[in-house]
Amino acid sequence: MSPGTPSTFVEAVLAAAVPLVMEVKRRSADGTDLMGGRSATDLVRAYEEAGAPCVSVVSGRWFGGDASLVQEVVRSTERPVLQKDFFTRRDQLLAARAAGVSAVLLTAQLLDRGTLAVLVAHALDLGLTPFVEVVSEAEAAAVPCPELCVVAVNNKDIRDQERGAAGVARSERMIGHVLGTGTPLPMSASGIESRDSAAGLLALGYRGLLVGTALLTAGSLDPVEVASWASAT
Numbered sequence: 001m002s003p004g005t006p007s008t009f010v011e012a013v014l015a016a017a018v019p020l021v022m023e024v025k026r027r028s029a030d031g032t033d034l035m036g037g038r039s040a041t042d043l044v045r046a047y048e049e050a051g052a053p054c055v056s057v058v059s060g061r062w063f064g065g066d067a068s069l070v071q072e073v074v075r076s077t078e079r080p081v082l083q084k085d086f087f088t089r090r091d092q093l094l095a096a097r098a099a100g101v102s103a104v105l106l107t108a109q110l111l112d113r114g115t116l117a118v119l120v121a122h123a124l125d126l127g128l129t130p131f132v133e134v135v136s137e138a139e140a141a142a143v144p145c146p147e148l149c150v151v152a153v154n155n156k157d158i159r160d161q162e163r164g165a166a167g168v169a170r171s172e173r174m175i176g177h178v179l180g181t182g183t184p185l186p187m188s189a190s191g192i193e194s195r196d197s198a199a200g201l202l203a204l205g206y207r208g209l210l211v212g213t214a215l216l217t218a219g220s221l222d223p224v225e226v227a228s229w230a231s232a233t
């Protein structure tokens with residue numbers, strides 16, 4: 001990817017009528033099953049039918065993920081795939097690229113500044129889009145090369161393994177700071193539980209949302225119903 005060229009992941013979300021990155025996650029951090037007997041392939045198909053521009057897959061062990069889940073998701077779709085895991089080393093990014101993913105999660109809260117900068121540079125070097133999650137204004141301001149990264153506010157707290165209360169107040173509070181980074185794709189991730197909060201975040205200025213649990217536990221992934229998440233009521 002040459003500097004300044006938007007990545008396929010970023011372009012896909014920006015161009016989507018329903019800019020929801022829909023997530024495949026086997027279970028929640030408390031162990032609750034989220035697949036309900038469906039295969040990852042079934043889910044990806046339903047997500048595509050519902051208009052997902054990109055798919056996220058959680059490979060982290062806390063959430064029941066592993067490399068085989070990533071492979072299944074990548075095999076099931078032509079859309080760009082985001083891998084969510086706790087990446088801390090270049091060899092893990094190399095494995096992600098070898099698996100065929102397009103974007104990788106880098107969690108600012110878990111990495112010191114120097115390491116985050118090195119991992120962002122490695123990801124870009126490998127043609128992977130850094131999906132940098134932040135939880136504070138200081139973290140947003142410190143994202144390296146923000147114009148080449150997705151900057152996503154995580155509404156949950158990864159330090160308590162996401163068991164804390166959800167809600168999108170953090171994203172509401174931080175929109176100005178996220179836009180101020182200059183990222184082409186300001187996103188809000190995690191804990192988005194209803195179409196009203198989704199539509200509200202998009203109206204505020206977020207250009208993409210990452211939704212896992214709410215879609216995984218929705219009774220149906222009816223495309224019209226899912227599309228309504230992107231339009232204010």
Ligand SMILES: O=P(O)(O)OC[C@@H](O)[C@@H](O)c1c[nH]c2ccccc12
Pocket residue numbers: 023025058059060063084085086105154158189190191192210211212213214
């Ligand atoms: O299911 P939710 O509340 O929509 O959240 C999804 C996603 O953001 C979450 O799975 C996640 C956030 N950070 C992570 C780090 C590793 C693995 C997974 C994650």
